[in-house]
Amino acid sequence: MALTLNVLLLLLLLVLGANTGSGGQPAPTDIPEHLHYELPSVTYETPDSHVPGPIAGLFHMVHGFVHVVQPQEFPEDIIRKIIQKNFEPSADFNKVAYYEIGVIVCAVLGLLFIVLMPVVGFFFCLCRCCNKCGGEMHQRQKESGPFRRKCFSGSLLVISVIISVGILFGFLASFHMRDWIQRTQSLADSNLKDFQKLLGGAPKQINYILAQFNTTKDKAFSDLDNINNLLGSKIHNRLATKVTPVLDDIKVTVAAIKVTKEALEGMNSSVQSLRQGSQDLHNSLTSVKNDIQGALGGDECRAGPAVQTCNDIRASLDQLEGTPGLDQLPSVDTELQNIGNISTSNLDGLVNLGYAFLDSVPEEVKNQTEGVVQDIKNVLNGISVDIRSVAEYPITATLSNFTGYINDTETYIRRNLPKLEEYNAYWWLASLIICFLLALIVVFCFLGLLCGICGFDKHATPTSRGCVSNTGGIFLMVAAGLSFLFCWLLMIIVVLTFVIGVNMEKLVCEPYTNGKLFQVLDTPYLLNKEWEYYLSGIVLKNPNVKLTFEQVYSDCKNDKGIYTTLKLENYFNVSEELNIQKHTGNIINELENLNLNLDNVVLLDAERRKNLQAFATSGIQDIDYNTYLAQTDKTPVKVNLLLFARDLEAKVNHLPPGNMKDTLQAQVENIRRTHHQQVLPMEQSLSNLKKNVRILQSTSSGLKEKMDKILISLDAAQSFVSNNISSIIVEETKKYGKIILGHFERYLQWVKDAITEKMLSCKPVATALDSAVDVVLCGYVVHPLNLFWFGIGQATVLLLPTIIFAVKLAKYYRRMNSEDVYDDVEILPMKNMENGNNGYHKDHLYGVHNPVMTSASRY
Template sequence: MALTLCFLLLLGLCGTTVSEGLPSPTKSPDVLEFELPAMNYETKDSYDAGPIGGLFQMVRVFLHVVQPNPFPEDTLRKILQEKFDISADYEKIISYEIGIIICAVLGLLFIILMPLVGFCFGLCRCCNKCGGEMHQRQKKNGTCLRKYFAVSLLVICILISIGIVYGFVANHHLKTRMERTRNLTDSNFKDLRTLLHGTPAQIDYILGQYTTTKERAFSDLDNIKSLLGSGIHEQLKPKVVPVLEDIKAMAEAIKETKEALLNVNSTLDQLKKSTAQLNTSLSKVKGDLEQSLNDPVCTVPPAAATCNDIRTSLSQLDYNNNLGQLPSLDEHIDRVNNILRTNLSSQVQKGYKSFNDIPEMVQNQTTDLISGIKSTLNSIGSNIGNISKQIPIQDKLSNFMDYINSTETYIHRSLPTLEEYDSYRWLGGLVACCLLTLIVIFFYLGLLCGTFGYDQNATPTRRGCISNTGGVFLMVGVGVSFLFCWILMAIVVVTFVVGGNVEKLVCEPYQNRKLFQVLDTPYLLNENWKFYLSGMVFNKPDINLTFEQVYRDCKENKGIYATLKLENSYNISEHLNIQDYTGNIINDFENMQVNIDNVVLLDEAGRKHLLDFNSSGIDKIDYDAYLAAVNKTPGELNLSLFADNLEAKANDLPQGNLKQSLKSTAETIRTIYHDQVIPLEQSMKYVKARNTAYKTIQELKHNSSGLPARVTNILSSLDSAQDFLIKHVSSVIVQEMKKYGNTIIGYFEHYLQWVKISITEHMAACKPVATALDSAVDVFLCSYITDPVNLFWFGIGKATIFLLPAIIFAVKLAKYYRRMDSEDVYDDVETIPAKNF
C-alpha cells in the first residue's frame, strides 16, 4: 500500500509542472544575487538499522547462498507482458527459485515427518522399546558416552539459544518499527505538503525578484548622470585634466613670478640702504689716505717705497657690490601686472566647469530615452507574470493536494487495523519463541540436574532424585519438541518463502535499480506505449522518460521540470528567450544620442594671456649678475688687517705729519670695522634680506628657464585635448554608452537566466517524492518488515532444526540420569565396573 502511494505521488507530481527544491545561489559580479527560499524536510534521506544491521546482513548472506541466481529481469518482463501467465515460464521460475524450493520442501518434510516420528517414538516407548525399557546395559565406555552426550547437548542448546535470541530480537524490532510507521507516514506527507505549499511562495518570490531587478535598473537609469556621464567624464579626464592642471599651474606661476619680482626689488632696495653708509665711510677714508700720500715726504726714498705700497693697497678699501648698477625690474613687474589684469585662474575654472558639466549634459539629453526604457522594462514584468500564469501550477497543485489528503486519511484509517494485526503477529512470534525457550530450558535443567546430581558410585537403580529429575526434564523437553517443532517449522517455511522472495525480488533490485529497469522496458506496461511514464505525463509515449531516470533525478534533488522533461509540454526556454526581452532595450541604447561638442577648455583670452607671459622677458633677466651682487658681503673687506698693515708701514716712515696722519687713519679704519662692518654682518635683518634675495633670484632663474618651451607645450597639449573633444569624443560616448547599456541589460539577462535555471533545475526539486518512495519500499517494506521477518525465520528455523540432534542426544543422555527399574547383575569379579555408573 505504501509503495502504491508513493508511485501515485510521483505520477501526481508528473501531472503538475513545478515545485520547489533546495536553494540555488547565483552569483555574478556587479549584479543582483537571487536565492530561492529553502525547504526544510523532516524525513531522513537514508535509514540506519543500527547494531542489528549486522544480523540482517548475515541473513542476506545466507539468502545469497540459498538463492545465488541474479535478478530474473527477462523472465519478469515476459511475465508482465503476458499478464502474469506463468505457464510458459514455469521452468525458468523453478530454476530461479530452486534454492528456496529445496529449503521449503525440506521444511515441509520436517513438518510432515516430525509428528509421525514423534507419534511412533511415543508408541515405541510405551511398548518399552526405543529406550523405553527402564534398564540400562553396563558398558565399559559408559562414562565417555555420558560426557560426550552431555557436551554435545549443551553445545546444541547454546546454538538453539542463539537462534531464540535472534527470534526475540527480530520480533521486538519488527514491533517497534511498526510503531514508527505512523511517524514515518506523517513525516513523508508533511514533506510533500511542504513541497506543494512552497511552490506558490517560490513563484511569488521569482516574480518579486523581477521587481527588485527593475528597481535596481531604475536606480541606475535615474543615476545616469553619475554612471554614464561620470563614465564619459572619467574616460576624458586623462586627456583633459593634465592640460588644465598645467594651465592652472602656469597661472599660479605667473602670480608667484610677480611676487618674486616684487620681493627681489624690495630686498635689493633694503640691501642698498644697509651698505650706503659703509660705502660713504670707506670712500672718505680712501680720500684721506690719498691726500696724505701727497705729502712731500713720499717723494724722498726710502719713504717713497712705503708710500707706493700704501697707495697700491688702497684698492682694498673699495666695497662695490654693484647693486646700484643692476638693471631695474620695474619694467618686468609692469608687464606681469598687465598680464594679471586678465584672471587666468578664473578662465581655467571655466574650463573645469565646462568639462565637469559633461554628466549634467548627458542627463539632460537622455531624459526622454530613459522614460522609454522604463516603459519597456515595465512591459517585460507583465510578460513574465503572464508566463507564470500559463504554466498550469495552481490548478494541478490543488487537485494533487486533495489526493494527498484523501490518501493520508485512508492510511491513518488503515493504520490501526495494521497495528492490531501486528499485535497478533507479535504475540504469535512471542509464543513461538517462548515455546522454543521452554524446550531449551527443559534441556538446560536436565543438563544441570543430571550433571550435578549424578553419583558415579550409585548403580542405575539407586541414582539420586536430582539426577533422576534431570533425566525427566530431558525427556519432557523431547516430548514438547515433538509436539510443537512441526508448528514452528511451518511458521519458518511460510516466513522464509515470503521474506526470502521479497528480499530477492523487491528489496535487492530496488536498491540496485534493476526493478526500475524492468519497469522501463518499452511496451511493457502498455503494449501501445514505448515509454509508459511519458505516455502518462504527456500522452507522448515516444519521449525517453524512464522510471529509473526520474527516481535518480529526484534522489539528486533535481527539479521536476528537468526530471520529467516538461519542456516537451511547455518549453520555458522559448518563452524566456533573453533576446526577445532585451532586444528593444539594446536598440534604445544604440539610438541614444549625446552631444558634448561645446566643451571649451580655454578661450582665446586665456591663450593670449599665456603668450603675453611668454614674451614678458622674464627668462632674459641676467640672474647671474643679481646673484653675484647679492652674494658679495661686507665681510669680504678685511679692514682690521688693512689697518694693521697701514700702521706697520706708517711706523717705517720718519717722524712727521705723514706718520701721524697714517696712524690716525688706521685707527679710523679700525673704528669703521668695529662700528659698521661687524654690526652689519651680524644684523639678522641684513642677513635675512640678503638670503631671501639670493633664494628668490635662484627661484626666478629656475622658473624662468625654458619658459617658452613650457608655454609652447601647454598650448600644444591644449590644442590636442580640444581637438580630441571635437573629433574623438563620440567614440568615447559610444563605448561608455555600450558599457552602461550592458550593465542595465545585464540585470535582466541575469534575472531571466536565473528564472530559467530555477524553473528548469531547482524549482519543485522532487527529493521528497524519492524519499517517500524509499520510505515505502526501502524503509517500510524492506527495513521495517522484511529484514526482521527474515531474521525471525532465520533464528527460529535455526533453533528448530537443531532440535533434531537435541532430541537424539537428550534421549541418549536421559538413560544415564534417570533411575532404572532393573540393572545388570555380575559376579564379584565383574561387579567392579558397575562403580563407574
Template sequence: MTMAFVFSVLLLGLCGHIASGGQSTSTSTPGALNYELPTSEYETPDTFNAGIVGPLYGMVHIFLNVVQPNDFPLEMVRKIIQKNFDFSVDSKEPESIVLALKIAYYEIGVLICAALGLLVIILMPLVGCFFCMCRCCNKCGGEMHQRQKQNESCRRRCLAVSLLVICLLMSLGVMYGFVANHQVRTWIKRTQKLADSNYRDLQVLLNETPKQIDYILVQYNTTKDKAFSDLDGIDSLLGGRIKDQLKPKAIPVLDSIKTMATAIKQTRDALQSMSSSLKSINDGSTQLSANLTSVRNSVETSLNSSDCAADPARRICDSIRSGLSNLGSNHDSTQLPSVDGELNTINDIYKTDLESLITKGYTSIDEIPAKVGSQTLAVIADVKKALDSISSNITSVSQSIPIKEVLFDVSNYINDSNSYLQQELPKLEEYDSYWWLGGLIACFLLTLIVTFFFLGLLCGVYGYDKRATPTRRGCVSNTGGIFLMAGVGFSFLFCWILMILVVVTFVIGANVEKLLCEPYANKKLLQVLDTPYLLKEDWQFFLSGLILKNSNINLTFEQVYRDCKGGRGVYATFHLDNVFNITENFNIEKHTGKIKKELENLNVNIDNIELLDKTGKKNLEDFAHSGIDAINYSMYLKEAEKSPTKMDLLAFASSLEEKANQLPDGKLKQALNTDVQNIRTIHHQQVIPLQQSLNTLKQSVWTLERTSEKLPEKVNKIIVSLESAQNFLINNVSSIVIEETMKYGGTIIGYFERYLKWVSYAITEKMTSCKPLATAMDSAVNGVLCGYGADPLNLFWFGIGKATVLLLPAIIIAVKLAKYYRRMDSEDVYDDVETVPMKNLENGSNGYHKDHLYGVHNPVMTSPSRY
C-alpha cells in the same frame, strides 16, 4: 507503499497542469541582483538507518545472497507482467514451460531451503512418534541400563560441550527472533510517524508553490527598480563612463598646461623679486660705498694728526693705517643689468589669465554627465513605460497558469488520503498484535526448550559424581538428565510447527527482499517499469502517456526518480514543456525587444569639447619666447655670492676699537671711537639689508633658472600633446559615446535578460522540486516495506530457523548425554585388574554379583520414567 503511490500519482497530476515550486534553491545573478527562492525545509530523511539492528539485517542479506545469488530477472519479470501475471504452466505452450523453468532456476535456492524445511515439517512428527514408541520398547536408549565404555569421561565432556555450544547458538537465534519481533511490534507506530512526516512535506510542497510564484513576480519589481535606479542615474553611469574614457587623454594635458600656467606666475613673481632686488642692491651698494669712503677719510684724517707723531701712538696709527685700504664696498652696480624688459614681457603674458582658460577645459570634461542627463530625459521616460508594460505581461502570463484551482483540488485529495490512512493504521495495528503474539509464542517455545537444555547441563554437570555408580547417581544429576529429555520431548512436539512458521516467513521475506527491495535499491525495478508497452499495450512510455497524454515522449520512471532525488523541479523532470512552454511565454527577445527599441533612441551629443583655445596656445608660445632662457643667470649668481664689503666691518671695528683704547686719552682716541661707532652703524643699517637683497636675488635667480631650463622644448611638447588630445576628442568622442551607450543599454537589458533566464531556470529546474515524491516512494519501499517489514521478517525467520535447525543435533546429543546424568536401573561392572564384564542379574545368577565388588548390598531398583 500503496499510500506513497497514491501521493505520487496525485502530484504527478499536479505536474501535468502547473510548473510550481517545492524545494528552494538560490541562484546568484551577476551584478547587483541576487535571486533566491524561499527556502523549504523537509523533515522526512532521504535515507533510512536501521540503527543498532542494521548489522543483523546485513547478516541476513549476506545469507540471502548465498541462497539466492542470481541477478534480478529483468526479462523474466517483463514477460510475467506482459502475460498479466499468469503463472500457470501449459504443457502445450513451450514458452510457458521455459518461463516456468526460468522461474524455478531463479528460485532454486529458495526452493531448496523450502523443500528442506518441508522435509523437517513432515519427518519430525514421524521421527518423534517412532522415537517415542521405540523408547517404550526399551530401544533407542529407552533401556535404563548404561554399558561401560572406554573414554567414557571424555565422551561425556564432549557431548556436554557440544550441547552447550549448540544451545548458545540457539540462544543467539532466539535473541534474533525477539529483536525482530520487537521491530515488527513497533512498525505501525514508525509507519504512522513516517506517513505524517511525508504528509507534512507534501503540504509544505503545496503551500510553498504559490509563495515561490509570488516571489518570482516580486523579483521583477526588484529588477525593474534596479533598472529605474540606473536610468535615473544615467548622468553618472553613462556620462561618467564617457568621462572616464576621455579623462586619460584630456586631463594629463590640462594638468601639464596648468603646471605651465603656474610656472608663468612663478616666473613673473621671480622676475619682480629679481628686479626689486637689483634695484636695492644698486642703491645699497652706492650708499654703502659712499659711507665707507667717508669713514675711511675720517680715520685717515685722524691718523694724520699730530697725535700720531710720537711713539707709542705712532706705531698704533701705522697699524691702523695699513688696514684702511680694504674699507670699501665689494659690489659694482654697473655689472648687473636690469631685467625690466623680460618682466614687462611676462607681465603681458600673464594678463591673458591662462588659468581661467584651463578651467574651461576641465569644465568641458566635467560637464559631460550633466549633458548626458539633460539630453536623455525623454528617452528614459519612454524606457520606463516599456518596463512597466513588460511587468503587466509577466503578471498576466503567471496568472494564466491554473495553479490555484489545481492546488485546491490536490490539497483536498491529499487531506482525504491522509484521513483514510489515519483510519486504517489502527486496524492494521490490531492485526499486527496477533502476529507479534504468535512470534512471541514461537520465541518463548524455543526459549523453553533451550532453558530445559541449559538446566539439564547445569544440573548434570554440577550434580555429576565420578565416584557414584550409574545406579547410585544423585538427585541433581538425575534431574539434569530428566531436563534434557524434557527438552527433547518438547523439541519433537514443536519443532515442526516452528519450521512451518520459518518456511512461510522465509519464502515471503526472501522474495520480497530479492524481488522488491533489492531491485528497487539498484533501480532495476524501475527499469522493468520503463519497458515500452509494458503497463499499457498501446503506450510506449507509461508515464508520458499518463501525465503528458503523449506516450511517445521519452519519460521514464528511472529518470524521474533520479531527477526528483536530486531535487530537480517537476517542470524539467516531467518534461512539462510539452504542456506549458515556459520558453515561449517568457521569451527573452519578446520582452526585451521594447527596451532595445527605446534605448536605440538614445542620442548623446558631447562634441565641440575644446581643451584650450587659440589665445591659450599663443600665451604658451609667447612664454616660450619671452627670453628668460637667455638671461645670464650665472653672472647674477656670481655677483650674489659676493660679500657686500671687502672686509668684515664688525671685525675691523673691534680691531680699531681695541687699538684706539691703547692710545692715551685725547682727541685722537675720541675721534677713532666715533669712527668705530659709525662703522658698526653702517654694518647694521646698510650691510645687512644689502646681504638680504643679495640672498633674495639668489633665490629668484634659482627659480628662474629652473623654470627657463629647456623652456621652448617643454612648451612645444605640451602643445603637441594638446593637439594630439584635441584630435582624439574630435575623431573618437562619437564612437566612445556610441560604445558606452550600447554598454549602458546592454546593462539595462541585461538585468531583464538575467531575470527572465532565472525565471526560466527556476521554473524548469528548481521550482516545485519533486524531492518529496522520491522521498515518499523511498519511505514506502525502503522504509515501510523493506525497513519496517521485510528486514524484521527476514531477521525473524533467520533467528527462529537457526534455532529450529539446531534442535536436530541438540536432540541427538541430549539423548546421548542424558544417559550419563540419569540414575540407571542396572549397570555394567568391571574388575579393577581384569576387565571382565559382569552381567547384572536381578535374579543373582550367572557371574559375580556386583555387590561382591563394591562390598555393599544393592537391591533391584525400580526404573524411572524413560521420558
C-alpha cells in the same frame, strides 16, 4: 510478485502524477554591489534513511545466508514478461526453476521434514510402547558408558544453547517488527507533513521570487536616479585622464608666468637700486676719503708720535672704494615688457573653463537623461507582470491537483493503517506462541540436563538412581515428545515465511536498492504497449520524451526541482519565457536612444596659443644670469666699513687732542652711517637680485621645450575631446546599460535556475517512496521476517538432534526396572560381557544368582 510491482508503480505514479511543476535555486553572486538571492529552504522531518540499530548485524548475516541460498541475479526478463502478461508457464518454467532452485531445494527439504517427522514420531512411539527403540527400562552397562553420557550431555547442551539463540533471533525479529510497524503511523504522518511543507512552501517561494524582483527593481531605480555618478562620472573620468594633466600643466604655466613677472620686476628693481646705490656709495666714500686726507694734512701730523699714526691712516684710505661693475648691470626692461604683455587672465580662463567642463559632465548627463530614465522605469515596472505569470504558471493548477493526491493518500493511509496494526498484533501473538513452544522444549532440555547432572550419582546402580536424576530423564523425554509433536507445525511456518521472505528480499528489496527494479519499469513499451516511456506519457502527455523512473528517483533523491526532474521544458519552456531579450528589449532601445550632447568643447584657441608662445619667446631664457650671479657674490665695498671704522677710531684715539682728532672722530661716525644707510640696502638688493635670478634661471631652463610639450598635449587633448567624446559617451552608456540590465539578467537567471532546479523540490517524493518500500516493506517487514524464519528454522531443524540426544541421555538419568549384575568377585571386562562370558542377571523379585542371563520384567 505482480501485486507488489503494481503497488510500487502506483505509489511512484501517485507522488509524481502531477502534470507540471516549477522550482528555484538560489544563484548568489560574489560580485560586490550585486544583489544576492537565496530561495527560502524547506526543512523536512522524514529522515533520508532507515537505521535499524544493533540488529542490523543480524540482518546482514541473514542476507548473506539468503545470498548463498539464492545467488542468482534479478530475473529482469521474467519480470518483464509477467508485467506484460506474456509469461507462459510451460515455456518459462525452466527459467523460473533455475532462478528458484535454491529456494525450491530448501522448501523441499522443509516439506520432507514436515512429512517425515510426524511419521517418524508415530512409529517411534509405537516402537517405544513395544519396548523397542530404547523403550525397555533396562540399561546395559558398558565400559564407555560415562564417556557416552558426557558426550550426550555436552552435545545436548550445545544444541540447546544454539536453539535458544535461534529462539532469541525469532523473538527479536518479531519484537522489532511489532515495534517498527507501530511507528508506521508516525512515519506516514511525517511524510505527509513533508508533502504539506512542500506544497505550503511553493507559494512562499513564489512570493519570495516576486519580492526579489521588487528588490532588483528598486536597485535598478536607484542606479537610474544615480545616473550622474554611474554614467556621468565614468564619462568625466574618461575625459579627465586626457584633459586634466594638460589643464594642470597650463595651471602650472600660468603660475610660472606670474612668478616670472614678479621675479623680473624684483630683478629690475634690484638692478636700478644697485646702480643708484653704487653711485651714491662712491660719492660718499670719496667724500670721506677727501675729508680724512684734508684732516691729515695739518701740522699735528708732522710732529711727535702722531706722524706714524697719520701715515697709517693715510695708507688705509685706499680700501674705501666700492665694488666695480654694480653700476654696469644690464637692465631687463625688455623681458619685463614681454612678460607684461602676456594676458594671464586668458590662461586662467582656459584652465577654469576646462575644469568647469569636466565638473559639469555628471550633472549635464543627469539633466539630459531625465526623460529616458523615466521611460526605462516604466518598462521595468511592466516586467513584474511577466515574472509573476512565469513563476505562477503552471504551479497554481498543479498544486490543486497535487493537493488532491496528497489528501486521497492521507485518507487511504488513515483508513487502512489500523488493519496493518491489527495484522501486526496477530503476527505478534503467533510469533510469541511459536517462540513459547520452542522455549518450552528448550526449557525441558535444560531442566533435564540440570536435574540429571545434579542428581546423577556415579555410585548408584541404574535401578537405584535418585529422584532428581530420574526427573531429569523424564524432562528430557518430555522435550523429545514435544519436539515430535510441534516440530512439523513449526517447520510449516518456517517454510512459508522462508519462501515469502527470500523472494521479497531478492525480487523487491534488493533490486530496489541497486536500482534494477527501476530499470525494469523503464523498459520501453512495458507498461503501455503504445508508449515508449510510460512516465513521460503520464506526466508530459508525450511518451517519446525519455523520462525514466530511475532518473526521476535519482533527481528527487538529490533534491532537485520537479521542473528538471520531470523534464517539464517539454511542456513549458521557462528559458524562453525568461529570456532577458524578451523582457528587456525596450530597455536596450531606450538606452540606445540616450543622446548626450557634450560637444563644442574648445580647450585651446589662437589667442591662448599666442599667449603661451609669447611666454616661450619672452627672452628670459636668453638673459646672462651668470653675470648677475657673479656680481651678487661680491660686496658693495672692498672692506667692511664697520671694521674699518673701528680700526680708524682706535688709531684716532692715539692722536693728541685737537681739531684733527675731532675731524677724524666725525669721519668715523660718517663711515658707520654710510654702512648702515647705503651698504646694507645694497647688500639686501644683491640678495634679492640673487634670489630672483635663481628663480628666473630655474623657470627659463628648457622653457621652449616645456611650452612645446604643453602645446602638443593641448592639441592632443583637444583632438581627443573633439573626436572621441561621442564614442566615449556611447561606450559608457553601453556599460551603464549593462549595469542596469545586469541586475535583471542575474535576477532572471536566478529565477530560471530557481524554477528549474530547486523550487518544488521533489525530495519528499523519493523519501516517501523509500519510506514505503525500503523502510516499511523491507526494513519493517521483510528483514525481520527473514530473521524470524532464520532463527526459528535453525531452532526447528536442531530439534532433530535434540530428540536423539535427549532419548539417548534419558537412559543415563532415569531409574531402570532392571540392570546388569556380575559375580561378587569382579566385574569382567566389557568385551566379555558383550560376548556373554560369565555374565549374570539379577532378578529383583527373587534375587537368584544364575550363571546364565535371564529375562526380567520390562516396561
